[in-house]
Amino acid sequence: MTRVMADADVSGEVFARRPKRADARRNYDALIAAAREVFGEHGAGASLEEIARRAGVGIGTLYRNFPQRRDLFEAVYVEEVRALSASADDLADEPPWDALVAWLHRFVAYVATKRALAEELVHDSEVFRSCRTEIYATGEPLLRRAQAAGEARPDAGFDDVIRLISGLAAYQFPDPAQRDRVLAIALDGLRASAGAESTRA
Helix, strand or coil, X not given: CCHXXXXXHHHHHHHCCCCCCHHHHHHHHHHHHHXXXXXXXXXXXXXXXXHHHHHCCCHHHHHXXXXXXXXXXXXXXXXXXXXXXXXXXXXXXXXXXXXXHHHHHHHHHHHHHHHHHHCCCCCCCHHHHHHHHHHHHHHHHHHHHHHHCCCECCCCCHHHHHHHHHHHHHCCCXXXXXXXXXXXXXXXXXXXXXXXXXXXX
C-alpha cells in the first residue's frame, strides 16, 4: 500500500465513525458543528460541556460519540478537510481563476480550525498527513487549471500557494475585512500578469 493510499485510509476511518442511524447522525453532526464553533472561539481547551450545550445534547451523548477529547479533535479536523475537498466540486463550472480564488478563501476558513486544534494534534500524526494529502489532491488541480488557462503564474507551485495563504490566515487580523484585503493583495501576486511583470523587472 502506498503512503497516499494509507493516508486516505486514515481520514476515511475517522469519517466512517459517523453513526448510521439518522437520529444518531444528527446528534453527531450537531456536535461537530458546535465543536468547530467553540474551538474556534476558545481554542482546543474549550469546555466539552459547552459544546454539548450548543449542540443541544447531553454530555453523555458527546462521550458516546467521542470517548476521548482527541476523538472529537480528529473528527472536527477531518470533517473540515472533507468539506474543503468537496467544495472543489461546487466550483467545477467556474472560470479557472475564480474557482481557485474561491477555494482559497474556503481554505482560509479551514486554517482557522486547524490553528485551534494544532496544539492537540501532532503535526506529523497520521491524521495530519492524511488530511494534507487530501488537500493537495483537491487544490493542486485547481492551480494547474488556472495556470493552463494563463491566469496563474506558471512558476508557482501548489506548496508555495499553501504556505502563502496559511501564513496570512494564521495571522490575527483585527477584522475580517482587513484579512480579506490582505488576501486579495497576495492573490494579485499569484496572477500570471504579476509573474510577467516581475520577470521583466
